[in-house]
Amino acid sequence: MSTGLPPPETQEACSVSLRQLMVNEGLIPSPEDDEKRRIIILILQRIVVRWVRIIAWKRRLPQHHIDATNATIIPYGSYGLGVHGSDSDIDALCIGPFFATISEDFFIDLRDLLKSRTEVSEVHCVKDAKVPLIRFKFDGILVDLPYAQLRLLSIPNVRFSTTLLSYIVQTLNGFLTASVFQNVDVLNPFFLRGIDETSWRSLSGVRANQCILQIVPSVELFQSLLRCVKLWAKRRGVYGNLNGFFGGVHMAILAAFVCGYNPNATLSSLVDSFFNTFAYWQWPTPVVLLRDAYAATGSPPGFMPIQLPCGGSQYCNSNVTRSTYCKIMSEFIRGHHLMKGYLKPSFNWKSLFEPYPYATTYAWFVKIHLSASNQEGFSDWVGWVKSRFRSLLIKIEEVFGLCDPNPKEYLEACEKQPNIVFYWGLHLRNINVSDIESVEKDFLKNVNRGSFQGAVGIIKLSVVQASHLPKNVECDRSNRSKKVTRTCWRIREDKQCNNTRGYSRHLPGYVVGCEKMNNREAGSTDVKC
Ligand SMILES: Nc1ncnc2c1ncn2[C@@H]1O[C@H](COP(=O)(O)OP(=O)(O)OP(=O)(O)O)[C@@H](O)[C@H]1O
Ligand SMILES: [Mg+2]
Numbered sequence: 001m002s003t004g005l006p007p008p009e010t011q012e013a014c015s016v017s018l019r020q021l022m023v024n025e026g027l028i029p030s031p032e033d034d035e036k037r038r039i040i041i042l043i044l045q046r047i048v049v050r051w052v053r054i055i056a057w058k059r060r061l062p063q064h065h066i067d068a069t070n071a072t073i074i075p076y077g078s079y080g081l082g083v084h085g086s087d088s089d090i091d092a093l094c095i096g097p098f099f100a101t102i103s104e105d106f107f108i109d110l111r112d113l114l115k116s117r118t119e120v121s122e123v124h125c126v127k128d129a130k131v132p133l134i135r136f137k138f139d140g141i142l143v144d145l146p147y148a149q150l151r152l153l154s155i156p157n158v159r160f161s162t163t164l165l166s167y168i169v170q171t172l173n174g175f176l177t178a179s180v181f182q183n184v185d186v187l188n189p190f191f192l193r194g195i196d197e198t199s200w201r202s203l204s205g206v207r208a209n210q211c212i213l214q215i216v217p218s219v220e221l222f223q224s225l226l227r228c229v230k231l232w233a234k235r236r237g238v239y240g241n242l243n244g245f246f247g248g249v250h251m252a253i254l255a256a257f258v259c260g261y262n263p264n265a266t267l268s269s270l271v272d273s274f275f276n277t278f279a280y281w282q283w284p285t286p287v288v289l290l291r292d293a294y295a296a297t298g299s300p301p302g303f304m305p306i307q308l309p310c311g312g313s314q315y316c317n318s319n320v321t322r323s324t325y326c327k328i329m330s331e332f333i334r335g336h337h338l339m340k341g342y343l344k345p346s347f348n349w350k351s352l353f354e355p356y357p358y359a360t361t362y363a364w365f366v367k368i369h370l371s372a373s374n375q376e377g378f379s380d381w382v383g384w385v386k387s388r389f390r391s392l393l394i395k396i397e398e399v400f401g402l403c404d405p406n407p408k409e410y411l412e413a414c415e416k417q418p419n420i421v422f423y424w425g426l427h428l429r430n431i432n433v434s435d436i437e438s439v440e441k442d443f444l445k446n447v448n449r450g451s452f453q454g455a456v457g458i459i460k461l462s463v464v465q466a467s468h469l470p471k472n473v474e475c476d477r478s479n480r481s482k483k484v485t486r487t488c489w490r491i492r493e494d495k496q497c498n499n500t501r502g503y504s505r506h507l508p509g510y511v512v513g514c515e516k517m518n519n520r521e522a523g524s525t526d527v528k529c
């Protein structure tokens with residue numbers, strides 16, 4: 001009797017060709033790259049141990065406490081999940097003892113220690129973010145280093161595991177209970193009692209990773225699925241939290257959700273399930289990995305709420321707006337339609353990952369031109385401006401209707417001064433070009449309102465036709481200034497291009513409010529918004 005399911009060998013063959021595509025696209029980092037990252041973590045581990053011993057000495061702790069004290073580094077983010085690409089940053093949480101404070105010891109002493117290393121460059125303290133961190137480049141790889149302070153004296157090395165084999169909690173100033181534990185998890189709630197709010201938030205990324213890896217039936221399949229859907233999101237222009245799309249953490253939770261419900265699936269059927277699940281998802285019903293945690297939460301925030309699986313009732317920060325909701329949904333539905341034919345011999349995975357055709361989709365674009373007289377501090381300022389993109393997007397929606405904030409950044413190569421240009425697609429065919437003036441005024445007001453303290457550049461908004469789009473959508477290295485910005489997501493399309501990722505210096509704010517959308521017609525690739 002037929003089960004209605006395709007034979008497993010067909011699924012397998014399909015998965016093999018998808019894996020081949022992943023290799024061809026360079027999604028799997030080379031062993032050299034992996035080794036480099038491993039060594040960076042080990043060196044960081046040594047640096048933070050040295051740092052806390054210096055601090056203990058400065059605080060005049062007894063010698064045996066100085067000898068016993070410790071700090072550790074736990075990788076998280078895409079690197080912690082084992083899904084990083086060669087252009088990914090390293091997200092690494094520094095966990096330190098009770099006497100090493102974030103304001104003074106972490107942001108001053110540890111920063112100076114990092115700065116003194118020859119491998120380290122471009123050190124920035126991001127203090128005003130929800131998860132404050134030190135951001136720097138180590139041997140050319142970007143590192144995000146937040147800090148969590150536990151009420152412990154000694155936090156042994158955990159390297160690539162969050163499970164500790166042993167560690168020591170010692171009595172000090174009557175603050176802690178003397179005991180020796182075996183096989184303890186540093187994320188055990190017992191040890192997290194009494195920690196401050198910032199440390200708790202900083203730990204949430206590590207806890208989320210730990211939870212995801214425990215939930216998924218096969219870590220390998222989860223990793224492959226996540227790599228695939230991240231490539232899809234980047235190619236289709238729906239990756240990047242600052243522009244109102246999904247970030248790595250959102251994609252990881254969606255992928256883990258699909259894996260959890262399909263324990264015996266192959267990679268190709270997981271991709272199919274991914275699109276099938278989210279093309280029909282009744283947002284704003286939240287995506288929740290841990291049911292118990294969901295039961296405890298209030299009404300979920302935003303258009304596409306995704307709960308962080310880290311205990312409590314935290315949601316991922318999201319900048320999704322009405323426009324980006326529509327774009328993401330239409331891409332889910334497109335993916336779902338394409339995947340209907342994935343077992344046919346004519347199916348080619350490349351169609352799923354086809355770059356989004358901005359120039360032929362939209363007649364008009366808002367051009368956002370950012371420039372400064374010199375490179376010094378330019379990337380920081382661009383990061384600041386980008387952290388305000390959500391407000392710009394909402395204003396554009398008000399004035400011009402739906403907008404597609406293409407996360408790609410372009411370069412005006414003929415200009416001498418450092419610059420970055422964005423082209424955001426407008427849905428309207430007939431527009432009043434001069435309406436952009438009120439949008440620009442509003443945006444400038446918003447950007448100037450904040451607490452940015454560095455050198456500011458120039459923002460110019462205009463509306464241009466598709467024919468004005470740069471022919472070569474990616475950066476031309478020969479024309480680029482040497483110091484590239486670290487302020488945005490750069491989507492790799494041109495293999496000739498050096499894959500430099502940029503980031504915002506400031507984490508975006510939460511979505512304010514929640515607007516219910518019309519139910520979409522799943523049979524159509526157009527979303528009615
Ligand atoms: N919007 C957010 N809401 C909640 N946590 C976030 C958010 N953005 C980032 N984080 C936390 O920081 C970690 C690292 O984020 P990052 O932006 O580097 O993405 P990533 O998942 O590592 O993907 P990528 O490979 O693109 O770097 C995430 O895994 C998550 O724990
Ligand atoms: Mg990362």
Ligand SMILES: [Mg+2]
Pocket residue numbers: 077089090091144
């Ligand atoms: Mg990061």
